[in-house]
Amino acid sequence: MTHSAPDLWQLLQASAEVLAQVRAGRSTTALFDALDPTLRPGVQALSLQVLRSLGRALALRRQLASRQPPAASDALLCTALALLVADPAPYPPHTLVTQAVEAAKRNRATQAHASFINACLRRLLREREQLLAAVQEPQARWNHPNWWIERLAQDHPAHWQAVLTSGDKPAALVLRVNARRVSREHCLSVWSEAGIAAEPVGDNGLRLLRSQTVVSLPGYAQGWFSVQDAAAQRAAPLLLQGLVPAGQRLRLLDACAAPGGKTAHLLERTEADVLALDIDADRIGRIKDNLGRLGLSAQVELAxxxxPAQWWDGRLFDGVLLDAPCTASGIVRRHPDVRWLRRPDDVAELAAQQARLLQALWPLVRPGGRLLYCTCSVFKAEGQDQVQAFLARHRQAQLLPSPGHLLPGIGSVDARLPDNPEGEHDGFFYALLQRG
Ligand SMILES: C[S@@+](CC[C@H](N)C(=O)[O-])C[C@H]1O[C@@H](n2cnc3c(N)ncnc32)[C@H](O)[C@@H]1O
Structure with missing residues (x-):
């Protein structure tokens, strides 16, 4: 059966629905998965652009409409506004306006507002420069919520603007080569024959120079590689470097493991008994699937x-990886919805969860063993401040040389990420703690 390509008005309608759902608190990952396959690539591309320009679109809508229209019409209006001011614009402005109005007319939930949407969008076409000049508040300027911008500026006074700018740029796909299956050079040469351009990044990573679906890359089914950002690829080498087993084999705990990216990386780099835990029953199966595809094995438990009283057998670990639940404020390049989904209170709530996990897992590290604490957050409450508070409570813990906050667009605040002088990676925090 062949499917004809969807019309732009259909893509706009579905993108507006995605935006309405994000504003109601749902993440785009699940929303994209639920889309009709014929709509999915187009809606995904448009929605990511909309979410990256939403701050400006909301400010423009406040200028153009004295009252906010009902949710469905507002979402369609904001979708069209965001795409009209996106850089680069995905379609010529007049096409976008005509198709947005068509989308409004063809949906019962929005048809009563079709003329209103038309009037707002045409006014933006006529008065674009004046309207844009009038929307200068931080949320419109940086396309992130005001509370987020304030917190970032306070945490990183010298770098917050670069971090926000990088958060609005799409990120290239970065893969980690499975050293147990193939060398990076072999992978590169097979891809190059297939016309796929990539460049090395970090110890064992590859950055694709043109976007491509992962499963269509040669070697995917054979477990040659996994998707993993360059900053996340620091975890396994940091924990393993210089770590020796107290017994015959390394005993490692990956405490928050799903979907298993870092569990797999640990196993690709060393012979070890790894216990991988996660609390989320829906995500735990993905650890097993990923390890299976890569030809690796670990003990995987829902816990x-x-x-620890509920799952620990009492034997100490040489190394513990705590990739803690966090705001994910470092991965907004790939997940631009995150900034609109988070609420200011989430930071303190997640920091309390992180402290509870650190507190519970530290006694499981053998003397001389290590715990690597990390989050994909750029906020200090989930990074530097968290670790300083931990060190103040645990005098026998020693902070070993660690990257600290790796800021996207900057590199590390303390030391730049090798091979990534431009800071072309997600935001991450790493602290390697050794037990005395
Ligand atoms: C940042 S993600 C982990 C990503 C993973 N390490 C990787 O590299 O693929 C955090 C994970 O922590 C899990 N989590 C949150 N609270 C937990 C807890 N109390 N115990 C175990 N897992 C938890 C979440 O379900 C989520 O899968």
Whole structure:
């Protein structure tokens, strides 16, 4: 059966629905998965652009409409506004306006507002420069919520603007080569024959120079590689470097493991007994699937890592990886919805969860062993401040040389990420703690 390509008005309608759902608190990952396959690539591309320009679109809508229209019409209006001011614009402005109005007319939930949407969008076409000049508040300027911008500026006074700018740029796909299956050079040469351009990044990573679906890359089914950002690829080498087993084999705990990216990386780099935990029953199967595709094995358990009494056999670990739940404020390049989904209170709530996990897992590290604490957050409350508070409570813990906050667009605040002088990676925080 052949499907004809969807019309632009259909893509706009579906993108507006995605925006309405994000504003109601749902993440785009699940929304994209639920889309009709014929709409999915187009809606995904448009929605990511909309979310990257939403701050400006909301400010423009406040200028253009004295009252906010009902949710469905507002979402369609904001979708069209965001795409009209996106850089680069995905379609010529007049096409976008005509198709947005068509989308409004063809949906019962929005048809009563079709003329209103038309009037607002045409006014933006006529008065674009004046309207844009009038929307200068931080949220419109940086396309992130005001509370987020304030927190970032306070945490990183010298770098916050670069971090926000990088957050609005699409990120290239970065893969980690499975050293147990193939060398990076072999992978590169097979891809180059297939016309796929990539460049090395970090110890064992590859950055694709043109976007492509992962499963269509040669070697995917054979477990040659996994998707993993360059900053996330620091975790396994940091924990393993210089770590020796107290017994015959390394005993490692990956406390918050799903979907298993870092568990797999640990196993690709070393012979070890790895216990991988996660509290989320829906995500735990993905650890097993990923390890299976890569030809690796670990003991995978559904458990609350903060309650060792329920799952720990009493034997200490040489190394513990705590890739803690966090705001994910470092991965907004790939997930631009995150900034609109988070609420200011989430930071303190997640920091409390992180502290509870650190507190519960530290006694499981053998003397001389290590715990690597990390989050994909750029906020200090989930990074530097968290670790300083931990060190103040645990005098026998020693902070070993660690990257600290790796800021996208900057590199590390303390030391730049090798091979990534431009800071072309997600935001991450790493602290390597050794037990005395
Ligand atoms: C940042 S993600 C982990 C990503 C993973 N390490 C990787 O590299 O693929 C955080 C994970 O922590 C899990 N989590 C949150 N609270 C937990 C807890 N108390 N115990 C175990 N897992 C938890 C979440 O379900 C989520 O899968």
């Amino acid at each position: 609350d890592a903060a309650e």
